[in-house]
């Protein structure tokens with residue numbers, strides 16, 4: 001469903017500008033496949049992807065030849081990141097989140113409209129977000145808007161200010177200032193989004209199904225992962241996704257299912273697409289890499305909503321990704337201070353639900369993907385081109401003429417052990433601590449410049465504009 005990429009606006013920049021760069025690699029991952037190539041960069045954009053040429057580059061350009069174990073990937077596009085600044089900057093902030101992203105090979109993030117205060121539900125809140133981010137970002141940053149009960153009338157203004165679409169919840173979001181919608185409210189938001197030709201991105205768990213599900217039954221059960229899993233059943237996702245599909249077809253709105261965990265919903269999504277509904281879906285590294293059977297009791301660093309499910313469910317998510325029913329993989333990086341994870345008591349009921357992984361999502365997914373026979377071409381599609389396409393990000397997510405020179409030198413065969421002390425996230429708590437992962441990000445370029453170092457070179461993105 002996702003093809004071809006969003007055409008870059010404006011075309012290649014003029015050749016010969018200052019700061020030109022030439023990168024040669026034996027393996028360059030392009031939309032047409034992986035091949036030896038020379039990538040020319042001019043004024044921050046890719047001007048040409050030509051044959052591999054040994055020897056010195058043009059005199060005015062910096063020339064880089066990747067090592068034989070390195071692959072040139074497009075910079076990843078992570079459309080699901082909770083930065084939390086302003087308002088909950090002690091959870092995560094723009095400087096730390098974007099430094100972590102750059103270290104992980106991610107060159108564009110789109111920030112979620114909650115857990116910052118204010119939530120991004122009107123233009124004034126968007127201005128506050130942009131002001132907080134300006135001058136301290138190491139990758140390019142765009143913003144989702146949000147829609148909450150009573151905010152339909154503010155959607156056109158918010159969209160007009162450059163947000164990429166509207167996030168909604170159908171169950172408790174975890175923060176009081178971002179309440180969920182009921183079915184009628186979702187219908188109104190989707191009708192408005194259709195009128196704006198925007199997209200509604202949905203946290204698809206049905207509050208009523210969750211409320212009727214058995215949570216921890218005894219006091220001691222709060223520490224058991226089984227009890228937590230029972231409290232967030234797959235049926236809650238299936239019910240919510242059913243509603244989203246119905247309303248997408250009624251209103252003509254495009255809808256995107258966030259963080260799909262329940263494989264039981266895959267058949268519904270596939271059928272909706274066959275009927276021509278404008279539905280896309282993402283999943284996250286933790287659903288593809290982790291399994292409920294392996295989560296120790298009390299290990300609340302594994303808590304997220306919807307939850308990590310069983311191994312068999314994970315295998316079915318991989319098949320849906322292979323078959324194109326799941327379009328993309330994004331982090332859902334959602335940190336909080338360690339105290340809110342309640343590791344002292346290990347209670348899954350009261351712990352904050354969210355996993356921090358923006359720096360690790362590429363190796364986490366690659367480690368699993370290669371074992372399952374997938375290529376780096378698949379990775380580039382799932383983690384760069386497809387999310388850029390779904391969000392409508394112009395000029396991002398591909399190595400091709402006219403696209404931004406967001407590039408990653410990646411060593412796919414080198415492995416490493418996750419040391420939380422080396423994470424740039426504000427809080428290093430991670431379910432991947434001590435895990436051995438394949439794939440090391442050696443260098444990241446943002447619009448042709450080294451990213452993640454001293455100078456924050458990221459730009460603020462607005463829908464319909466090139467940075």
Ligand SMILES: [Zn+2]
Pocket residue numbers: 080082112332333334
């Ligand atoms: Zn999220």
